[in-house]
Amino acid sequence: MSNFVSVANENGVAVVTIDNPPVNALSFAVRKPLYEALIALRDDPAAKAIVIACAGRTFVAGADITEFGKPVEQPELRAIIALLETIARPTVAAIHGTALGGGLELALGCHFRVADRGARLGLPEVKLGLLPGGGGTMRLPRLVGTAKALDMIVSGAPIPAGEAEAAGLVDAVFDDDLLAQTVRFAGEMADRSEPLVPVRDRNGRLAETDLAFFDAQAAALAKKARGLDAPLACAEAVRNAITLPFDEALAAERQLFAKLVSGDQSRAQRHLFFAEREAAKVPGKDLQKRGVARVGIVGAGTMGGGIAMAFANGGFPVTLLETSAEALRRGLATIEKNYAVSVGRGSLSDEAKKERLGLFRGSTDYADLADCDLIIEAVFEDMAVKKEVFGRLDAVAKPGAILATNTSYLDVNAIAASTSRPQDVLGMHFFSPANVMKLLEIVRAEKTAPDALATVADLARRIGKVAVVVGVCHGFVGNRMLAARGAENEFLLLEGATPGQVDKAFTDFGWPMGPFQMGDLAGLDIGWRNRKARGQAAAIADTLCEQGRFGQKTGRGWYRYDGGSREPAQDPEVEALIRAKAAEQGIAARAIGAEEILERTLYPLVNEGAKILEEGIAARASDIDVVWVNGYGFPVGKGGPMFWAGVEGAGKIVERLEHWHQRTGRAIFDPAAMLRRFAEIGAWEGAGG
Ligand code: T1G
Numbered sequence: 001m002s003n004f005v006s007v008a009n010e011n012g013v014a015v016v017t018i019d020n021p022p023v024n025a026l027s028f029a030v031r032k033p034l035y036e037a038l039i040a041l042r043d044d045p046a047a048k049a050i051v052i053a054c055a056g057r058t059f060v061a062g063a064d065i066t067e068f069g070k071p072v073e074q075p076e077l078r079a080i081i082a083l084l085e086t087i088a089r090p091t092v093a094a095i096h097g098t099a100l101g102g103g104l105e106l107a108l109g110c111h112f113r114v115a116d117r118g119a120r121l122g123l124p125e126v127k128l129g130l131l132p133g134g135g136g137t138m139r140l141p142r143l144v145g146t147a148k149a150l151d152m153i154v155s156g157a158p159i160p161a162g163e164a165e166a167a168g169l170v171d172a173v174f175d176d177d178l179l180a181q182t183v184r185f186a187g188e189m190a191d192r193s194e195p196l197v198p199v200r201d202r203n204g205r206l207a208e209t210d211l212a213f214f215d216a217q218a219a220a221l222a223k224k225a226r227g228l229d230a231p232l233a234c235a236e237a238v239r240n241a242i243t244l245p246f247d248e249a250l251a252a253e254r255q256l257f258a259k260l261v262s263g264d265q266s267r268a269q270r271h272l273f274f275a276e277r278e279a280a281k282v283p284g285k286d287l288q289k290r291g292v293a294r295v296g297i298v299g300a301g302t303m304g305g306g307i308a309m310a311f312a313n314g315g316f317p318v319t320l321l322e323t324s325a326e327a328l329r330r331g332l333a334t335i336e337k338n339y340a341v342s343v344g345r346g347s348l349s350d351e352a353k354k355e356r357l358g359l360f361r362g363s364t365d366y367a368d369l370a371d372c373d374l375i376i377e378a379v380f381e382d383m384a385v386k387k388e389v390f391g392r393l394d395a396v397a398k399p400g401a402i403l404a405t406n407t408s409y410l411d412v413n414a415i416a417a418s419t420s421r422p423q424d425v426l427g428m429h430f431f432s433p434a435n436v437m438k439l440l441e442i443v444r445a446e447k448t449a450p451d452a453l454a455t456v457a458d459l460a461r462r463i464g465k466v467a468v469v470v471g472v473c474h475g476f477v478g479n480r481m482l483a484a485r486g487a488e489n490e491f492l493l494l495e496g497a498t499p500g501q502v503d504k505a506f507t508d509f510g511w512p513m514g515p516f517q518m519g520d521l522a523g524l525d526i527g528w529r530n531r532k533a534r535g536q537a538a539a540i541a542d543t544l545c546e547q548g549r550f551g552q553k554t555g556r557g558w559y560r561y562d563g564g565s566r567e568p569a570q571d572p573e574v575e576a577l578i579r580a581k582a583a584e585q586g587i588a589a590r591a592i593g594a595e596e597i598l599e600r601t602l603y604p605l606v607n608e609g610a611k612i613l614e615e616g617i618a619a620r621a622s623d624i625d626v627v628w629v630n631g632y633g634f635p636v637g638k639g640g641p642m643f644w645a646g647v648e649g650a651g652k653i654v655e656r657l658e659h660w661h662q663r664t665g666r667a668i669f670d671p672a673a674m675l676r677r678f679a680e681i682g683a684w685e686g687a688g689g
Pocket of ligand 1: 098195
């Protein structure tokens with residue numbers, strides 16, 4: 001056989017083992033010997049049944065994503081599955097870890113599937129801008145029904161083995177000894193007399209489908225697609241499984257797949273798949289991670305409470321410190337309320353809530369942080385307050401404990417310098433709500449030790465965060481670029497655009513909401529306080545705040561929110577204010593289209609990203625994409641600002657930036673050298689592309 005596929009005989013049952021670390025991806029190097037092994041076994045009467053299993057930590061986690069966009073080498077996965085379905089002896093997939101994408105499709109080509117209790121099964125292709133291309137859109141509905149299949153394929157979310165068994169996807173679940181149990185199971189199936197029916201011929205569950213209900217379900221899911229093609233294609237393919245003969249539907253699936261795989265959206269989402277994995281890598285060979293068993297949080301406010309929940313959700317005991325018993329009581333009460341809301345929504349069980357709350361230890365005494373391996377400060381955003389806290393942490397924290405600040409803007413080097421252990425100090429910039437938002441900017445200060453960075457990057461994965469290591473500058477990567485994206489907002493309004501027009505340009509581009517609606521959601525008073533602290537002004541926004549228009553929380557901001565609704569309504573008072581401010585500055589209104597709005601907001605965003613790369617604040621352009629997609633809602637189908645710049649055309653971006661620089665003289669339009677270089681060579685130089 002080959003290094004990647006081996007065959008053994010266990011009591012007359014042939015066990016085919018795939019071994020392609022780390023996740024047994026179905027690369028050509030696996031497909032070819034697998035196909036050959038199955039052909040040999042098909043024609044080998046000695047094998048009374050065939051088991052397909054995997055070595056290592058997981059069953060097949062899908063096709064090899066790195067092969068997409070390249071010429072396809074035969075045999076394809078489809079051919080292997082078609083061969084499997086011709087085998088007249090029981091075939092059984094033994095699933096442990098994850099069976100995802102092409103891996104689950106391979107298992108669906110078997111007569112039976114058995115799984116380890118801890119296994120998860122799913123078709124996540126939609127997260128790569130694709131759809132299951134190995135017959136999953138028509139074999140899965142035949143086992144679990146069309147409603148469940150549609151939900152699994154359009155969401156891409158895997159399900160646990162127990163749920164898969166209840167849904168009819170797997171035939172048995174074992175708590176241990178998977179392979180031995182599977183061989184026994186396969187032997188029993190071989191001894192049975194019932195005819196073997198390939199999944200492709202099981203139409204019972206399809207016949208149960210209520211097409212009207214299905215179409216309504218598909219329409220509701222399509223609404224959430226926000227310009228992404230893959231979810232719609234997924235729904236269309238599953239509908240074909242209901243309405244068309246198997247082979248016709250399979251051919252249609254292939255066409256839909258071919259269209260998606262060569263499209264910009266899937267290229268963008270595949271870029272993000274690898275970018276997220278690269279972003280968390282800390283340079284340095286075999287860095288020993290420090291042990292982290294207990295986490296301390298200083299400050300039980302909105303951020304501190306959310307961060308504490310993120311760690312408790314990850315199974316970490318948490319010590320939550322506050323300045324007074326009353327503040328502590330309030331903080332813990334908010335945490336309990338948040339968990340109760342999740343229980344109410346059915347996204348958390350009562351047991352899990354109790355378990356998580358059991359992980360919290362409240363305190364008002366710094367000494368209680370002495371046994372923490374990581375302490376995160378989440379207090380008021382003021383340098384003097386931060387330094388005072390770090391001075392006290394320096395006194396009580398044990399040697400080797402990592403001290404992290406959750407500052408969004410302040411100089412982490414200065415905070416580190418206020419301790420005797422700057423090598424143990426770094427930034428952990430969470431995004432609100434910290435127990436929900438996936439992004440974590442890990443801020444590397446000048447003296448931060450690489451093992452401290454590696455420890456925190458690994459921790460981030462364990463609490464379900466997407467981590468990006470960034471350098472120290474004002475606003476780090478995300479907030480610094482956000483300022484550049486927003487710098488033109490007021491000018492656009494003064495020159496004739498309305499908040500509604502600007503926001504529509506953004507939502508049409510694929511953002512969940514535009515800058516003005518986002519401002520109203522976050523609260524306009526936050527930006528106002530920051531501007532005042534930095535001696536900056538924004539004529540229109542400052543006036544709105546002076547009038548008490550802080551956004552949704554006061555029912556009025558850039559928009560009106562009548563009767564507590566969250567739906568923004570245009571407000572003629574705001575438009576009158578804008579025109580008055582423009583008149584004060586002698587600016588006449590003119591028609592401003594969506595293209596100009598995006599040029600004057602997204603091109604400076606990319607330009608600032610290029611400057612950040614030049615300064616080494618971000619190690620790779622793809623890191624910036626991960627920040628913006630996971631922290632600021634940049635559309636996944638566009639791959640992030642730096643990837644999008646490649647699709648949009650760096651030459652065009654430079655030319656238009658120069659146009660606006662000449663016209664306005666504003667520095668945000670002055671093209672960065674790194675961006676000009678990108679326009680020349682078509683790649684972000686010295687950066688991970
Ligand atoms: N192809 C190529 N490389 C892969 C890969 C894949 N499918 N999955 C993971 N890797 C690499 C990854 O880049 C990383 O590399 C290493 O493996 C460990 O991954 C025809 C069209 C399985 C849950 O979408 O979700 O099948 O950084 O860090 O956290 O219909 O990997 O070490 O160099 O993520 O333990 C569908 C993708 C493909 C699943 C494990 N499958 N993988 O998570 O490890 S499309 C997926 C995952 C398809 C068919 C279609 C996760 C995981 P490096 P990791 P992990």
